[in-house]
Amino acid sequence: MVDLFEIFAPSGKVVYKYEQQKNFRPSIINSFVSDILISERKDLSADDDEHYDSADFVGTYTSDGYTVKYTKNDEPSLYFVVVYSSLTTYRRVEEFLRTIKLLYLNSDEEKFDAFFKLKLGDLEVSSDVLADDATNEKPVLTPVSKIDLAKNAKKASKKGRKWGADGSVIENDVSDVDLDFSTLDIDDEAKTDSKLAQLVGDKSKFGAKSKTGEFLVSDLSSEIDSILANSKANRGEETSxxxxxxxxxxxxxxxxxxxxxxxxxxxxxxxxxxxxxxxxxxxxxxxxxxxxxxxxxxxxxxxxxxxxxxxxxxxxxxxxxxxTPNSSIDLLKEIQKKKNNNELPYVISVVGVNGVGKSTNLSKLAFWLLQNNYRVLITACDTFRSGAVEQLNVHVNNLKKLTDSEDGISHVELFQGGYGGADLVAKIATSAIQHAKKNGFDIVLMDTAGRRHNDAHLMAPLQSFAKAAKPDKIIMVGEALVGTDSVLQAQNFNKAFGAGRTLDFFIISKCDTVGDLIGSMVNMVYATGIPILFVGTGQTYTDLRTLSVDWAVRTLMS
Missing domain, CATH: 1.20.120 (Four Helix Bundle (Hemerythrin (Met), subunit A))
Known part of the structure; x- marks a missing residue:
């Protein structure tokens, strides 16, 4: 693993420092400075080209069993240095240094620290350590490959859907995705245990704790891509x-x-x-x-x-x-405010047409809220679709295993009342809130049935549901694949909850499947003025990101 990373000026002033362990051997850096920077010894190697460009050059120095890789920036004059055991081989350390240099020069101090940790995690994945000399160091969580929204576009499979008069939906084809447990027999739950790590995905890129202790979902990967793309364009590396x-x-x-x-x-x-x-x-x-x-x-x-x-x-x-949101999207702040006033539970309802990923994204929301140490009661208010309750039960069992508490307190539970008509939905909602109050749950997350947005008969129960549950926030899940129909979907759901009650947020799902065709999010915001809380970028519990407006605009303009 990387033992030391430093950015310092020729004067010796250190402007950024990362150490795996405190007081890492200063003799290594001192030898490097003496032999390379002061004496300018000539036996350094240019890893990529003998006639190097100083902007891309990465040099190598070894001392006392450690390898030092370094690069320099001319204006401002800075050295970027990474130190690791010579027993370790990094396949992308040169790329890492060049990327870190660009990010440091194009971002503020707070963002750079987060950028650095993300890129360091990527670097550690590429390490090879000699097995005979392995140490007892703490294992590094292995991130999966980052989803590139622009490159990994997938063609969406078409689904035949039938709508019943009671609002239920029958699908002829179910998409095979990791978090879709709608067709999973409840007896097969044990088979999902081995997949828990895959279901969590790359937690290192999901987000990080803020200085105030809040776990914030990240959009840093998109910002990094933008910074690097801009830098390449400015240097003339991309021509067309x-x-x-x-x-x-x-x-x-x-x-x-x-x-x-x-x-x-x-x-x-x-x-x-x-x-x-x-x-x-x-x-x-x-x-x-x-x-x-x-x-x-x-x-x-x-x-x-x-x-x-x-x-x-x-x-x-x-x-x-x-x-750009014209109202606050700081959901954690609002939840904490209600908690401080002893007014919990905080009730969030998730709505949308069938097949957009409501249950999946509700589970992602739950995972995020659990990272913030809230107790979450997931409520099955989809009483129409066969298997809906069982699907949520699998999610809840997964989340329980991922968030086991040493104090024995269950931080996530499922509340359900079986299957039935619209009247049952309101009863389940009110009973869930009472159960949450009695048992100390901070948040109630309510799943709802999918429904056709242009059928008034199917949309009508949403008004009675909203009156009964009185949710603090109503979130509509809309998919990036839907295209121009997203305008009517957003408008019809926005006015379905009765006078004075509208949607609060959107979650745009399946953004990893459309490449740069992200117009649906523009359509939905334009049609309602409702801001986007998160975008879904994959099939795991951590594939949730805040919307980077800069990234979205660049993608739309490209």
Missing amino acids: SVKTQPFGFLRKYLGGKKITREDITKTKSLLIDHLVKKNVAPTVASSLAQEVEKDLSGATTQSFTSVEETSRKSLEKALVKLL
Whole structure:
């Protein structure tokens, strides 16, 4: 494992330091400074190229059984140094150093510390240690490969669905995903024990504790990708034709002149086509294009600035404004406030059409809340779909095993009342809240039946449910795959709970399956003004991320 990492100036001032153990042997760094930085010994090796570019060069130095890898930055003048046992081989240490250097130079101190820990976890995965010389060091949690939203797009399988008059849904085909236990026989639960580690996924990238002790879900991986991509672009490492550049389709409309009505008409048409290709609904794309038109109308482009650049900035501004929440999405703060006022339980209801992953994402929410040491009561309010209760039971059993407490207190339980009609749903909801109060649960998470959004008969029970449960937050799960129908889905669910009660948040599921076609999240926010709390990025309990508006805008503009 990495024993020491330092960033320091030629003067000797250390600006960042990581040690596996306190007071790691200072003689190693002292020898490195003396032999390489002061004496400038010439037997260092350039790992990639004899005629190295100082921006990419990674040197190697060995001393007393340790390997020192280092790289330098010219402005500001800094050395980036990593030290580890020579018995260990890292397959990507040079890439690690170059990446860390870029992240340090392009992020603030607090974010860099989190970035560093994420990338260090990736590096440790690539280590090979001689078995005969293995030590008793603490094992390192092995992260799985990061999901690249832009590259690992999967084609969604189509499902035949039948809707009953009572709101129940029968699916002809069930997607084979790790967290979908809807077809799992309850007698098979023991078979899932060996999969617990896989179901947790990469916890190191899920999030981290803040200084105040809260476990915060991360969007750091997306931010890292953005930083590295920007750095490469600035250094000219990525070249492409005009047509493949972001908004290259507008570049032929030259700037330095007054923008005409013809320019605006052509620009609007191109922008709408571009957004529709990203899964943005035509009505939403047209509205965003009108925002651009307001900025362009009667304007004159700056010197050496094209209509493309002016249009790009205008659309970027409109997207940032749309996707940036205009109300608080700090759910932990609200839960803690209610706890401090002795007003628990905090009730959260999860709704949506069938097949979007409500139960799966409810379980992800539960796992996150459990990381914050809350007691969670998961409530089965889907009394229509056969197997819904059993599916939640499997999730709860998994979560129990993952969050066992030494004090013997169960931190997660299932509350269920079997199957029945809409009246039973309200009874289960109110009984669950009473049970939570009596037994000291902090949070009640309520699963609900999937329902067709454009059928008033199926949507009607949501109003009585909301009146009975009085949830603190109602979260709609919408999938990234749905496309333009997401507008009506969001609008119909938003007005289904009666006067004065709307949705509070969205969770956009299956974002790992659509590549850069993320227009559904734009559609849903545009249609309702409701912010996005999380996005689902995979099939494990830790595949939940906060939305990076910067990442979303870049993806939509690409």
